[in-house]
Amino acid sequence: MSSVAFVFIAILTLAAALAAVTLRRLIHAALMLALSFLGLAAFYFFVGAEFVGLVQIFVYVGAVAILIVFTILLTRRETETTKPLHWFAGGAIALLVFVALAWAISQSPALAVSASPRPSISVKQIGETLMTGYVWPLLCLGLLLTAALIGALVLVMEEKR
Amino acid sequence: MTPTLPVFLIVSSALFCLGLFAALSRRHAIFILIGIELMLSAANLNFVVFWRFHPTPVEPTGVMVAIFSIAIAAAEAAVGLALVIAVYRHYRTTNVDKLNQLKG
Numbered sequence: 636m637s638s639v640a641f642v643f644i645a646i647l648t649l650a651a652a653l654a655a656v657t658l659r660r661l662i663h664a665a666l667m668l669a670l671s672f673l674g675l676a677a678f679y680f681f682v683g684a685e686f687v688g689l690v691q692i693f694v695y696v697g698a699v700a701i702l703i704v705f706t707i708l709l710t711r712r713e714t715e716t717t718k719p720l721h722w723f724a725g726g727a728i729a730l731l732v733f734v735a736l737a738w739a740i741s742q743s744p745a746l747a748v749s750a751s752p753r754p755s756i757s758v759k760q761i762g763e764t765l766m767t768g769y770v771w772p773l774l775c776l777g778l779l780l781t782a783a784l785i786g787a788l789v790l791v792m793e794e795k796r
Numbered sequence: 797m798t799p800t801l802p803v804f805l806i807v808s809s810a811l812f813c814l815g816l817f818a819a820l821s822r823r824h825a826i827f828i829l830i831g832i833e834l835m836l837s838a839a840n841l842n843f844v845v846f847w848r849f850h851p852t853p854v855e856p857t858g859v860m861v862a863i864f865s866i867a868i869a870a871a872e873a874a875v876g877l878a879l880v881i882a883v884y885r886h887y888r889t890t891n892v893d894k895l896n897q898l899k900g
Contacts, residue, residue: 684848
């Protein structure tokens, strides 16, 4: 049962990602990207990290995908100049990297571990860990997000002529 | 039976390579950003899966790293898309092949 669900989620995620990188129309690609992020959230639910799955849906599907759609609507549609050579070279390099990674994964003896019983991790536990052991990274992250927001605003501000 | 660790890693490396393919071969700036987002997501999946297959996954370390990484990816997407809009205002194009001079 669970392996059937795994195969279904894997095919959904990878097919949506493939569509996102190969479709011609940008807006279709952005919607496929959102679907692929939903598949990844399903993966997180599948391995028992429910909170990460929810964060993935909120941040990626709710914010990043919508941000990409807004950017597409704010810029003009234009024809892409991707030549067949580009497709071929990029595809060959990506395929080579995939073959190398798959070979390394299949050869590594350290990865042959069996799954421990499904961990149950509550939001309370995550919150306590965030506020005790990870409080400095959390503060730095808040600073980083503020700086990134201000930086993004400054970048898109109209220049006075 | 549940899938084993190498199966998960194969899926995440396939996702990474799809993102790499988009970042290398597309000529539209937003497509390149989409590829980078896919690569980041593949890394997140690896963090969570390695945490799941740890002998004692009681400490939520992998989950923490994944949450921080998602937040950083959100900041990166916001700044990247703002850059795309700024470049588009200046050059009236988002095709990275036409952006061939630093001084506009």
